[in-house]
Amino acid sequence: MKQENIHNYLRSYFLANECPILQEKQGVLAVQLTVDLDKELMNRPFYWHYLEKTGGTPNPMTLTLVTNQDEEMVQGEFVHFGAPRLHQIFSSTKKLASFIRLYENIQPSSHQNAPLHPWLCLNIKISYQCDLKKDRFISLGLHLVSGAVVDDFHDQLSEKNLTPKIPDYTFTISPIIKPASGISRLEKIVEMLISKEDHSWSEEAKRRWAADQLLLDQFYEDNLEAESYAVEKEALRKQYEPVITAEVINGGIFYLSP
Amino acid sequence: MRMELTFNEEWKSDFLKHIEDDGPWTNWELFKLAIEAEKHTTVPSFTGLQAPAHLPHLTPHPYQLEAARRVVEEMNGKAILADEVGLGKTIEAGLIIKEYMIRGLVKKVLILVPASLVSQWAMELNQKFYIPAVVQRKSYVWDQYDVVVSSIDTAKREPHRSIVYEQDYDMVIIDEAHRLKNSRTKNYEFVQHLQKKFCLLLTATPVQNRLEEVFNLVSLLKPGHLGSFEHFEKDYKGKEKSIEDEERLRALIQKVMVRNRRQDTEMDWPERIVKTVPIHLNEEEASLYKAVEDLKRHPVGTRSQFSIITLLREICSSREAAYMTLKKMLEKEDVDENTESIVLNLLKKIESVPSNSKAEKTLEIIQSIEGKVIIFTEYRATQLFLQWFLQQHGISSVPFRGGFKRSKKDWMKELFRNHAKVLIATEAGGEGINLQFCQHIINYDLPWNPMRIEQRIGRIHRLGQEGDVHIYNFATKNTVEEHILSLLYEKIQLFESVIGQLDEILTRLGMRDIEKHISDILLHSESEGEIRIKMENIKELINYHKEESDETRKYS
Numbered sequence: 001m002k003q004e005n006i007h008n009y010l011r012s013y014f015l016a017n018e019c020p021i022l023q024e025k026q027g028v029l030a031v032q033l034t035v036d037l038d039k040e041l042m043n044r045p046f047y048w049h050y051l052e053k054t055g056g057t058p059n060p061m062t063l064t065l066v067t068n069q070d071e072e073m074v075q076g077e078f079v080h081f082g083a084p085r086l087h088q089i090f091s092s093t094k095k096l097a098s099f100i101r102l103y104e105n106i107q108p109s110s111h112q113n114a115p116l117h118p119w120l121c122l123n124i125k126i127s128y129q130c131d132l133k134k135d136r137f138i139s140l141g142l143h144l145v146s147g148a149v150v151d152d153f154h155d156q157l158s159e160k161n162l163t164p165k166i167p168d169y170t171f172t173i174s175p176i177i178k179p180a181s182g183i184s185r186l187e188k189i190v191e192m193l194i195s196k197e198d199h200s201w202s203e204e205a206k207r208r209w210a211a212d213q214l215l216l217d218q219f220y221e222d223n224l225e226a227e228s229y230a231v232e233k234e235a236l237r238k239q240y241e242p243v244i245t246a247e248v249i250n251g252g253i254f255y256l257s258p
Numbered sequence: 259m260r261m262e263l264t265f266n267e268e269w270k271s272d273f274l275k276h277i278e279d280d281g282p283w284t285n286w287e288l289f290k291l292a293i294e295a296e297k298h299t300t301v302p303s304f305t306g307l308q309a310p311a312h313l314p315h316l317t318p319h320p321y322q323l324e325a326a327r328r329v330v331e332e333m334n335g336k337a338i339l340a341d342e343v344g345l346g347k348t349i350e351a352g353l354i355i356k357e358y359m360i361r362g363l364v365k366k367v368l369i370l371v372p373a374s375l376v377s378q379w380a381m382e383l384n385q386k387f388y389i390p391a392v393v394q395r396k397s398y399v400w401d402q403y404d405v406v407v408s409s410i411d412t413a414k415r416e417p418h419r420s421i422v423y424e425q426d427y428d429m430v431i432i433d434e435a436h437r438l439k440n441s442r443t444k445n446y447e448f449v450q451h452l453q454k455k456f457c458l459l460l461t462a463t464p465v466q467n468r469l470e471e472v473f474n475l476v477s478l479l480k481p482g483h484l485g486s487f488e489h490f491e492k493d494y495k496g497k498e499k500s501i502e503d504e505e506r507l508r509a510l511i512q513k514v515m516v517r518n519r520r521q522d523t524e525m526d527w528p529e530r531i532v533k534t535v536p537i538h539l540n541e542e543e544a545s546l547y548k549a550v551e552d553l554k555r556h557p558v559g560t561r562s563q564f565s566i567i568t569l570l571r572e573i574c575s576s577r578e579a580a581y582m583t584l585k586k587m588l589e590k591e592d593v594d595e596n597t598e599s600i601v602l603n604l605l606k607k608i609e610s611v612p613s614n615s616k617a618e619k620t621l622e623i624i625q626s627i628e629g630k631v632i633i634f635t636e637y638r639a640t641q642l643f644l645q646w647f648l649q650q651h652g653i654s655s656v657p658f659r660g661g662f663k664r665s666k667k668d669w670m671k672e673l674f675r676n677h678a679k680v681l682i683a684t685e686a687g688g689e690g691i692n693l694q695f696c697q698h699i700i701n702y703d704l705p706w707n708p709m710r711i712e713q714r715i716g717r718i719h720r721l722g723q724e725g726d727v728h729i730y731n732f733a734t735k736n737t738v739e740e741h742i743l744s745l746l747y748e749k750i751q752l753f754e755s756v757i758g759q760l761d762e763i764l765t766r767l768g769m770r771d772i773e774k775h776i777s778d779i780l781l782h783s784e785s786e787g788e789i790r791i792k793m794e795n796i797k798e799l800i801n802y803h804k805e806e807s808d809e810t811r812k813y814s
Contacts, residue, residue: 001298009294016287081298082312082388090295097284097292098269099276123293124265125300131334131456132304133361137297154293162286179277183270201304208334215482231453232481238428238455239334248269249296250289253277 001081003027007067010079013089017096027068028076033060040092100252102162108169116166116255118144118175120182121153123249124190130205130242140189141254142182144175149189157254172255179253190246202242209240301361305331309356316386318349321523325516326353333514335363335456336479338435340517343462343716344694344723348379350516351431351458352387355405359389364428364456366404367391370449371433373409374660374667374691379433380407394418400425409664410437414448428455435459438478439471449478462716464515472511480514529726530719534743537574537619537734542611546580547573547737549607553600554781563587563597567738567777572637574734575703576644577611579637584608616732617647620700623730624653624680630696633682634714636703641682644702648680655680658691667691694722700730704742706773738780745776745793 001009007027014021014031023030033041038060039048051058064076065085079086108114120142127135141153150156166172177185213236220229276283301308307327310318318326322345329337329350335358339347358364369391371379376393383391383405392399394408400421410432413422430452432438438446438459457479465472476484484490484507493503539547550569553561565583572579584601587593593601624631633655635641641657648655656670656678671691674681681693696718705711719727733743775796783789 009291012287012291016285016291080314082314084388084390087299090299093288093295094292097288099273099283100286100289101281101283102286122265123296125296127362128304129363131363132330133363134302134304135300136302137300139293158290164283164285180270180274183265183273187265212334212480212482215480217482219477219482219486221486228451231451235453235455238453239336246265248265250284250292251269251273252283252289 003067003069003080006079006081006086010065010067010086010089013093022062023064027071028064028066028074030062030064030076032062035060040096041088094249098250100250101254102164102252103166103170103172103255104257105161105163105167106170106257107167111169114170114257116170116172117258118173119153119254119256120144120177120179120186120251121157121254122183122186122251123154124246125249126190126194126244126246128201128242128244130202131208131239132201132205137249138190138193140186142177142186144177144179144182144253145173147177147185149186160256162254166255170255187246194244205240205242209236212236212240307353307357308360309353312356312360313387316349318353319346319523321518322346322350322353325350325518326357328516329354329458330357333516335429336454336458336514338459338461338464338475338479338515340461340464340515342517342519343712344720345518345520345523346720347460347462348382348433349386351433351460352383352389354458355383355389355429355431356387358429358456366425366427367406367429367431368413368422368425368427368452369405369407369431369433370410370413371407372437373411373664374662375433376407376409376664377668378692383407397421410445410448414444419448423451427453429457430454431458431460433460435475435478436461436463436471439474441470441474441477446474446478454479463712464517476511476514483514484510528719528723530715530729531726532729532731534731534733535619535623537616537732539734539737540611540613540615542607543573543577543615544736546577546604546607546611549604550580560596560600563593567780570738570780571703574616574737574739575635575637576614576617576640577608578639578643581605581608582637582639614643614647616702616734617644619732620644620702621648621651621653623700624648627698627728629698629725630674630678631680631698631700632693632696632718633680633700633702635682635684636705638684640702641684644682653680654678655682657681658683660684691717692720692722693717694720697723697725698728698730700732702732704731704733704739706742706776741780741789741793742776745797 007029010029011021011024014029014037017034017037019031019034019037021029021031035058038044038058041063042061048058050056064074065079066074066076067079069078077083077085103116106114106116121139122142123137123139125135125137127133139152139154141150141156142148143150175182213233216229216232216236217224220226223229307323307330309326310316310323325339325341329335329339335354339350341347341350355364355367369379369383380391380393383389389405390403391405391407392403394400394406394412397417399406400418401424408418412418430449432449438449440446441450459475459479461475464475470490473484473487473490477487485493493507547570550564550566550573553564553566564587569580569583572583584605587601588598620633633644635644638659641659645655645657654677656674658667658670658674658681662670670681671693674693675695681696683691699715699718701711701714705714715727715729731743733739776793779789779792779796783792
């Protein structure tokens, strides 16, 4: 992630959370935090607790973030890709942006009421883990009327003009598939997608595991009852056992024109 | 393979509740940002290092990156990091922890290091790697923090021990791991029972004396990798090792050990400038030395009461050191009259020693040097004496011992850096402090185990050292010290050559305990001539193997 991207990310994050920008120049961003965001980022629960008890006027902090290292004159926190602050903001974003409902902003011609179809969107991270780990990001859309499934759904949504309020002269079609069973359907789809992948990595991990287990057994030859044998054996399982997990990052309901 | 494909339940139920309550919903901008953040933190490949991109302020050396990559990709996260002292094993370890944390394979880490390095480790991990490591000071730290740095001595004691065993560590890191070479110690047993999913053992000297040491280390890391103890004994310990056995052992060790040497790193290291400083005993000191040496000719009954070699070495160091040993003998209950009179006679000789020739030479050198100086001695009594002696000449010094509390060590180091010219360390203080701001070492007395010398020099000849490193080796003429120096440090060219070889060579020779070997020669030889011939033999033997090992380098 380039420093410039980080700057833009931070800017969008604070704007999306309604924080006024106090100063901005290349590589420097000063923002006035809202009460909510101060609580979210600044880690001072005692202050907020005290304030609530005494009923004082809240005084949220300002935050100056620097993404250009050459800006030595500016007093602020240097933010780079490894900075704990950035990762705090990443996880804050994910926490604050878990659920959404939007409508496609269409202007039907000739004032005829136009239908909007319900879609369930899930953005999912799949992790493949043994002693090594990799991830795959997938974005799935499920048409809650027909049951059709679309891949790269998020990219498609990004092209559209979306709005939180239902636009004039449009109406929504009621879902036939309920959101709960929609989620189950997508779980099945994910399972199917994964089953088609190449799983040699997990076979290799199992081979490494078996090899180490064999050595361990030889080492404890006549002493398989030993406590440390059980500890080591469990450690090997944790080290090598191939596991695939899927985690929903966020998702929501989108009403789109057909 | 286990598949946990049910999506996170909490998200599901929350989502359904939002639908029921008709919100609240997030905004589209934030929703897109969350995906952007996710895409930036997703790691699409099993291989390759992510850590460097997260550490813009750190420029690791290529060999350090390669070490980290090998440990993760080829060694499955269990390795002995055995770079020579001062090459930055901590950096390699930091890179590896960081890599695993970024990939989400490691969350809880236990780092066990010598007491004197605890705060330094925590600081480096925080500052260089943005890893929130916490120094263990209170017992609640164990379960409330993810990355904890502690000394092994604290961790193994109750109430900590039980709490530590209850934690689910993803990674265990042990610095100065050669301290775990003996499998019969409490520390070894403690570490053996820790669950080690991923594990790094850091040591510059994986083998100090005996082949079992490397067996014990590897068995902590990966039990069975070198077979069971009985098989190992049978296969490798016999005198007649076949070349194939050697090769097999070497290959096995290579699989779990990363060992970089200075000369392999293709970097411009500061030079080591080694100087031997001969010391001439004054008349009284010489007479004292001779009196102890003569004890060798007493009947066994008397002779065995004395640790002659120890006394001789002490006399070369300071009369104070010898005095302490003799005094202890008198305090023993069962001391017989004959012994007592010998001891008293020796004490009288000690009293008549007017000055310390070595200390005077030390003073002369210190006064001729502009920068800071570290003096290493083996004896506590010498340490105290030197501190007093230098003080008399207006030179302030700071003592340093292994037994100091962690905070005191840090304090002493800062005192030395900011206020004192000289630091006087005993052997036990040799490891666990980094003093790259100093360029001069006086080896006031030489340890007989060459690996320990390397530990000493490594305190200052390490990453971050900008000047050349000056080493002064004191050797008292016509004494045991001269033999040691001439054998270990001149003829084998220990200082100039690459130390890494020596541990291999000694192991190959079966001279696993070189100290004892030399002691025996010195004690049981009839004449100076005999000593010299026997020492010459060792030298030849070692040099012969050294040449051989130059051709086929062992663990690298």
